[in-house]
Amino acid sequence: MxxxxxxxxxxxxxxxxxxxxxxxxxxxxxxxxxxxxxxxxxxxxxxxxxxTGMPSLAALHDTRTLGSGKAAFQVSVMGFGCMGLNHNRSWHPDRKQEIALIHEAVERGVTLFDTAESYGYHVNEKLVGEALKGYTDRVFVSSKFGHKFVNGVQVRTEENSTPQNIRQVCENSLRNLGVETLGIFYQHRIDPNTPIEVVAETCGELIKEGKILHWGMCEVNVNTIRSAHKVCPVTVIQSEYHFMHHSVEENGVLALCEELGIGFVPYSPLNRGFLGGMINEYTQFDPKNDNRQTLPRFQPDTIRANYRIVEVLNAFGRTRGITPAQVALAWLINKRPFIVPIPGTTKLSHLEENLRAADIRFTPEEMQELEAAVAAIPVVGSRYDALQESKIQK
Ligand SMILES: NC(=O)c1ccc[n+]([C@@H]2O[C@H](COP(=O)([O-])OP(=O)(O)OC[C@H]3O[C@@H](n4cnc5c(N)ncnc54)[C@H](OP(=O)(O)O)[C@@H]3O)[C@@H](O)[C@H]2O)c1
Missing domain, CATH: 1.10.287 (Helix Hairpins)
Incomplete structure (x- = not known):
């Protein structure tokens, strides 16, 4: 677009x-x-x-640039995380309603849709592909490679970023999505058996072949980013970042993105819905389709303890007429001009609420006030289990 x-x-x-x-x-x-x-x-x-669903409703009108030079990529100020439409976020509406929701997002100016091979092996990509049929001249899709699958089942203890697998996943993604080119192709998690230079080189070849426009990596450290960027300029890093998880501030990744002119996409910007304030200690997750029930931070006692953070966002938002979810998203957008959050939702009302957050501006004093109030509350419980955490570069 x-x-x-x-x-x-x-x-x-x-x-x-x-x-x-x-x-x-x-x-x-x-x-x-x-x-x-x-x-x-x-x-x-x-x-x-x-x-007609047009102007008086929430819509994005600003764009942001992820990456720089030849790797620069202009997208809407907020993207749409598609994972929860079928995967890991409990119950969801039927396909027809979800496709209608994606169409709403397109009509309201979202130009970046985030999916992955692994969001229900190929299922999410096919859903997104069907929804975006006829719109791909206006929007971009990002997908991800790197998890290891055998007969469609993920081998959670291993990763696979061999050039052969990257190419295979790319072909699958293009076919599933019904597009000729992916907007961004991310490495989902680092593969300790494949040097990042090899991954960067392979992505560089895919760019030259026109199969992907840009590439990026998830949850990598500064050394990996520097090494990869030398081989093929990186457009964007996608890692977890929100009020309850700040590691990219602490490990230098955000500062390095600024230094090298790389964009940043914070995933799970609402901490998997928690910062929206609709999850409490009584919340029941779908036992078959929600990884939150396995995460230490989503157990009843940790939810209860951490709810104080939601209350801070509530108190801050109340006097300004905005919701906790909007405070969380607006904080990210105000944090750096190269940040593009990708909240996920299955609801039109939440899409409306989230998109409006893109218009909210905080003064430096407000940012400080908010950060100090949140920092005063210790976060209880880790974000991932031990296996998932072992795949994150520190
Ligand atoms: N690279 C990676 O390793 C990685 C990992 C995880 C996720 N991701 C990407 O990031 C995207 C978003 O992540 P996520 O789904 O984990 O987390 P998220 O966007 O932080 O939260 C999504 C959850 O928040 C709820 N929600 C959305 N808007 C809300 C609002 N205004 N008020 C209250 N609740 C609201 C949604 O429920 P409703 O449906 O009820 O709105 C959904 O369950 C994914 O779709 C995926 O594309 C990437």
Whole structure:
């Protein structure tokens, strides 16, 4: 999708606001009957816009650039994390409703959709592919390689980033998604048996062949990023980052992204929904489709202890008319200009709420106040189990 098109969408929205403002101004000068007519027109214009799902609803109009130089990639200020549409986030609506939700996201200006080979082996990619059919001139999809699968079942103790597997996964992703090129192709987790230089070289070849536009890595450390970037410029790092997990601030990854001109996509920006405030110690997760029940931070006692953090976001948001989820997302967007969060949702109401967070600006004092209030509360429980944590580079 081109920048001009994104701006065009923004113009539509601005155009609507301008027209509404002019209609409002007209109200002040016309006689009484005309006032009624003018008011009716405003209402009917607004109704029209509601019916078409366009301007008066939440929409993204800003873009951000991930990466720099030849690796630069312009996308909407917020993306859409597609994993939870079928995988690891409990119950979900039927396929038709989910496709309609993705269409809403496209119409409202989201241009980056995040999936992976592993989100229900090929299932999520096929769903996203079906939903984006006819839209791929306007949006991009990122997918991921690197987990090891045997007959469609993940071997959790091993990773596979051999060039042969990267290429195979790429072909599968292109086919599943029905696209000729992936926007971003990420290494999902580091493979200790394949040097990162080999991975970078393979991704560089895929870029030259036009199969991927850009590449990135998840949960890697500064040494890996430096080595990879020398072989093939990296567009984006995707790692966990939110109010309850700050390791990219502490291990130098965020600073290195800034130094090298690499973008950053924080995954699970709402801490898997926790920061939205709708999860409490009584929450039941789908026993067959939710990895949160295995995570130390999602046990009843840790949920209870950590809920104080949600309450901080609530208190901060209450006086500003914004929700805890919006505080969490807006904080990330305000944190650095090269950050593009990818919250996931199965609900139109949450999509609406999340997209509006992109318009929220905090002053440096507000950022400080928020960070200090959150830092005062110790986070209880680790984010991953021992096996998952062992795959994260420190
Ligand atoms: N690279 C990696 O290793 C990695 C790992 C995990 C995830 N990811 C990516 O990151 C994306 C997002 O991650 P995620 O799903 O783990 O976490 P998330 O975006 O932090 O949270 C998603 C959860 O939050 C809920 N939610 C969304 N908006 C909300 C709102 N406004 N208020 C309250 N609850 C809200 C959703 O439930 P509803 O459906 O009810 O809205 C969903 O269960 C994934 O889709 C995936 O693309 C990448």
């Amino acid at each position: 081109k920048k001009e098109q994104i701006q065009e969408n923004g113009m539509d929205r601005r155009g609507f606001l301008k027209r509404t403002a002019l209609a409002g101004a007209a109200l002040c000068i016309v006689p009484a009957l005309e006032k009624v007519n003018a008011a009716e027109k405003v209402i009917s214009d607004r109704q029209k816009s509601l019916n």
